[in-house]
Amino acid sequence: AQKITQTQPGMFVQEKEAVTLDCTYDTSDQSYGLFWYKQPSSGEMIFLIYQGSYDEQNATEGRYSLNFQKARKSANLVISASQLGDSAMYFCAMREGNYGQNFVFGPGTRLSVLP
């Protein structure tokens, strides 16, 4: 069974608008972490934002926020005021437990920002 599901293979958004990238996860662990990474066309993997399973507030980092709905097992990434430089692949990932190797990635969503 897929542990991380990203149902949107590709999305388009107009510049300066907000966009939500969906991520659902599956785990029976009580302690886990959720991550979003950005991969621009240049290929590097850039860490964007983290949410711990015990964090009561949604994580925010600048224009990025993580809409964490624990009961629904969803961890959607919200990008506010999209910029052309936001065009990239976005990967949701989960770490089961507190640290280490149990780190799985979703298949990714390709976001295209239109001028």
Place this chain on the structure above:
Amino acid sequence: DAGITQSPRHKVTETGTPVTLRCHQTENHRYMYWYRQDPGHGLRLIHYSYGVKDTDKGEVSDGYSVSRSKTEDFLLTLESATSSQTSVYFCAISDPSSGGGLDTQYFGPGTRLTVL
């Protein structure tokens, strides 16, 4: 910048030849990882290390071996490369001691390997 470099950045080789990829980090992070990235699969863990000479297998370890003789270097070896190992390989680091159980993984720039 997590101070991670990978070498080579690009390599073309022939089926059956051995290949070694190197990951080097400068900040004494305890955990190091090797992933491969293929279209439609996201990133998949090959092997990881939790200290010098301490390594273990990941999801897709067949055909790969690793070694870590120094904290800063983690080597990935394809003993006899096959075309199915054509991929982009990423090294990553993390450090549970960073506090709060955060243990975010930070990635190197990647190595594009083509096996003909």
